[in-house]
Amino acid sequence: MIQFNYVCAFFLIVLGFYTIVTKYNLVKTVIGMSIMDYGVNLLIISIGYTPGGTAPIFTKGELTQASYFVDPIPQALTLTSIVIGACVTAMSMSLVMRLHESYGTLDTREIRRLRG
């Protein structure tokens, strides 16, 4: 079953790419970026996951040689990644707002003053 996670993660990343490449609406581009992010987050979590593992919390007396838990590092990484993703989304949405103010449109095909 674990392969399904990976397939799904890569599917999400590719879906994000697809959205960014094909959609001409700025908001949809931002959505694509978010999807891409979620894909990566899913990938990180899947890597850290061990079937049957417990949460990596140390409580007194519970830690034995036999008990095993999921890898904590990817979870920490995911947190960072999620925070960064949120920041990126916020940043890009604010840019989209300003762009809409100054260009009067959200169509990427019309937001191309800089070219050549």
Add this chain to the structure above:
Amino acid sequence: MTANIFLNGLQYLGYILIFPGFLFCFLCGMLLVGIDRKLVARMQKRVGPPILQPFYDFFKLCGKETIVPAAAERTTFLVAPIVGLAALVVIQLFIPIHGFTAFSGMADIIVILYLLLIPALAAILGAAASGSPYAGIGLSREMVTIIACELPLVLVLLAVAKTVGNALGTGLCFSMSEIAEYQLQNGSLITKLSMIPAAIAFAMVIPGETGSHPFDTAEAETEICEGMHAEYSGAPLAVFKLSHAVKVLTLTSLFVALFFGGIGTGIIAFDGVIVFALCVVATALFISFVHAVTARLKIEQVFKYYWTVVSGLALVSLVLAWYGM
């Protein structure tokens, strides 16, 4: 010890100021241009100016008023010709004259290629500083000519480096003095099969680099009023004319040093004369003759010509050199 250093310094000062330096450049360059003008006139069935005509032109210009236009940037306008001339003379020092390689160890052929840019750049900046629109067009054309000449020149020099390097067993050799040394021992490079197209390509580059007919689009006096020099008068113009003369000498003697080295006696005065004689032949063939039989090209034709015909020849040479022929 100090006396020795002093004498050495004096000797080098003499080199810079007299023999391969200023005086030599001034006299020989001007003579070359005079011979060129005379020969072109004769080929056109004219009597032509006296051979000393460039000297007259030079001294006359020295005595004229120098006008700095109001739109010009004074310092750049006046300093540019001087810097260009000094840079050219320094290049002339780096080119070996037969066995005389006092300065050749300081710069290799790639460096010389780049040093050749400095005089052109000085002229371009001077022209830009004059503010004239004619100068603007002229400098654009000069720059395109430089780009056009650059590719074949690079290919030729790389071919030479590879050929000499192959013969020396090091693979490649950029050093000017080593090339001169090699030719002293093994005869001129032109005797090698791979160097023949290179020599022809270099010969074709000479008129372009010196801005002589048919590649004188940058100065085209009949269409863009002397182009880069449109606003120059008096002494700065004289310096530019002198620079042009020295450039003719530099390129022809570089040609001689690269392909016809190893012809000489070992006595520096005679070698100077021999090299100068060879330069005269080169000038006559590649500048005067080409001038006499062609009409001025358009700038995009210049570019096309250099990047197809001449570069093609140079490339053939490079490929031949690569496979050791």
Add this chain to the structure above:
Amino acid sequence: MFKKLIAESTAKSPWLFHINSGSCNGCDIELVAVLTPRYDVERLGFKLAGSPRQADIVVVTGPVTRQSLDRVLSAISQVPEPRCIVTMGSCPQSGNVFKGSYSVCAPLSKYVHVDVDIAGCAPKPEAIMDGLVKATEILKQKRGQK
């Protein structure tokens, strides 16, 4: 010594700048004829310069039309000293057949000091050469006075 050298050279290397101020082209082709192998003034060091800044001798042809007057005068003023102004053909000297026309400002000598007039309509190349040689003598004089 250098002064003498320069004065000598000035006589041996005069460069021309040719201004057509509304000429019929008769004088202009005669001036070109002077440069051809038949007459070849380059023997004497003459050369056509492309810009007035490089010229020693300004050759003006044509009757100095009102349109061209300012331009002729500004081009002449841009020639560095010592300079020599030569009018060629009758038009710039008097206006010739265009004399009195509302659009003709000839003679040129009303506006600048003209050194040499070459008469003829159009002058013969030999006459032009005569005039130019005279002009170089004047140039040398001016140079010597400096």
Add this chain to the structure above:
Amino acid sequence: MNLANMTDYHHFPIYSVMVLFLGAFIIAACGSKPSKDPKNPAGFRAWIALCATALSLFFLGSLVKPVMLEGEIISYWMGSRAIAGGYAIGIAMEVDALSLFFALLIATAVFVSAIYSIRYMVHDECVPQYYVLYCMLAGGVLGLVLSGDIFNMFIMVEILTFAAVALTSFRTKVYGALEAAFKYLVVGCMGSTAILTGVIMLYAQYHTLNLAQLANLIPGTMNNATKLAFAFLYIGFSTKAFIVPFHPLAADAHGAAPASISVLISGVLTKSGIYGIIRLTYFLFQTMNLGSMQFMLVFIGSISMFVCVTMALAQHDFKRLLAYHSISQIGYVLAAVGLSTSLGISAGLYHAMNHTLFKGLLFLAAGAVLHETGTTDLGKLGGLSKKMPHTTVLFLIGAFSISGVPPFNGFASKWMIYQATYQKAVESNNIGFLLVTVIALVTSTLTLASFVKVSQSVFFGQMPKEYENVKEVPFGMRLAMGILACLCIVTGLFPKTVTGVLTEPAARAVANVGEYITAMGFKSNLPAPNVTFAQVGVWEPINWLLILCIALLALTIVAVAGKYDRVSERTEDDTVDTKYQLFYGGEKNVYSQVGGGDLFWGFKHNWRHYFDFMHNLHSGIVNDYALWAVVALALAIVYMMIVL
């Protein structure tokens, strides 16, 4: 912890990063009330930023002796959490000569740009926030190059991307700033995602994030997942270095950002990308002994240098032109580094350093023009040299440096690159590398051409009427430019010393991966290679300069004796004398500046199909650029899968 312990130089790397973030925090904490001083709207916040950057530079500068000269590799574990059970648990910083080399570059550029910013940003709103972002950007890049941990590299990449995007759109009123920022954000975000994916796939394989340990584990155990990770990481760092096909973003971002930020984007951000690629290819995967990897880097480098220089020739905007040139120069660096010879690496790093110096100088000059005239459009400017003589001289130094005119620094490094490529061609008997030499030489000339265009259409030529009241820029800005100009000249005149002190230790560090691994406490059996930096050419700039000076002196004496400087000039009172007007072939004296637009027609005419094609290709639509990124990623994956 006593003072002696604290001033131990092993702590300096973390200090240098910390002061910058601390500075950002303090500035942010001080609120955003603008100061009353019109010459410095940010008030003391600007001084805080300056101090932070200066301190950072000081800390890194004091590391030169142990790291560069004595060859020590500083390994630093955060909170002293060192290796446990053979695995790196803590977060590490590892400073070898390569890291320090890049860090010094970055710190210098950041410091100079901070000096410049004080007077440059006077016309802007919200300047306090600018310094917050500025310090964040600087800290991010510095953290990236000093980090010994691949996930920290990703974090720093995100921080710097974020700060760079915000700073790009800082002047929201500027034409296209928002658009440029958005494009940069989208593609930059794809790049960051690619880096994160690569990092996490490496973690999945090796369960460690430490660079040294990864370098120890990966070679020899490559599988498909690793190759995929390599492709992702490579593309991720490529977006940071803006090499082809990500160059349009650089052009947009540089053009829209304030000049002081353009300096950082071109001199610092691109270097971080190059640093990432070097770490990746030489250290982590150690694939550079493969001909195919050398081919890839050299190929992309050559394409970058040529495509971007031709794109630059077609530009009408000063800063956009500079932006394309910076990618072109990065192409040189990449091609040289990709040669995988010690001379090549040394030359590439030398050129990277020079690029930071001269491109910083050029961007600052462009900023000075923008500051005084309000535009960088080549078609509108002209003749500023009479009003801004110092800026002109400084610009010319930068222009000569970038176009490789001897004896400036650009020539010294380019010349080493030519030799390195040619030597590589001869050694490997591969005529392809020879082509790189030729492309590099021709590109250099084209670079010169486009800077001739800039100098003609901005600084020389005729001045439009509206710029008659333009003044020279304030001293603070000239000081910043002057520092860079001096560095340009010094590094050009003493190439042997510079390479000996800075680039050769760095190149040695690149070659000596085993030491990098063992310095962190891991066991490596990589042998220490024998590194030599033999050059075939000779170039002695000092001697050349000496001869040139003698020649110039002689000429000057002759000229002064001949009253060369006795010229006729227009005096102040006669303004209508036609004698001093320009000659217009008989036309009236009208303003007729030959602008930069189509200056090199003779060249472009022969290449018109190419230029048309390139113009249509760089469509300005963000989707297209994203598509290029995806295609590049796909190609990289396929290529890695085939060749590795």
Add this chain to the structure above:
Amino acid sequence: MDFPFVREAVTKLFSKPSCAMYPFQPSEAAPNYRGRIVFHPETCINCNMCERVCAGGAITHTSVKNEDGDDVITRSFDLGSCTFCSTCADFCTRHSIELTQDYHMIGIEEGDLIVSGTFVKKAVKKPAPKPAAPAAAPAAAEKKADTPAVAPKADAPAAEAAPAAPAIEPRGDGKPTQDPSKCIYCTICARKCPGEALTVDRKEKIWKLDEDKCVACGTCADVCPKNAIVI
């Protein structure tokens, strides 16, 4: 690419140049070349025909009375205004004007390009004739001149058929007299008169000579279609 001049250039290099070494070797102008004007004042009769036909207005004259009451006339030709068309020479009835083959016409000083000659014209000894017709007459004649002078053509054959016996004696001083029997008052003589000495009125059939103005050039007799004027 082909270079058509390669052979030319090489052969010309070794052949004699085709230059005319002008300033060192003299050069003759071609036959019939119209160069410097030479004026022979001794034959000039001051008819001013040259001035009237000169397109460039290069010919001028000044007239001063000397103590004898004679006119001292100086005629000058400004070569700087001349087109060398030779019309003046062609029109000169006395051949006083000549265009030579000399082309060395260089002006440096003021007056270098002026060719001039002075001659004295004796004052007319006879007493002045009666006062002229009313002042309006010349003006009327002028107006008439505007209309084409071809009207009398119909009478021409008849007039020619008439015997050519001179009906009137010449005056002997070179000035014209009219034969009223032949005159058809066509006004050609008045229009061609260089001194504007003749007044002809076709309607009133008046032919009048202003003796003061007449210079006795004979042009009127030459141009008269009916040979009605004798000199």
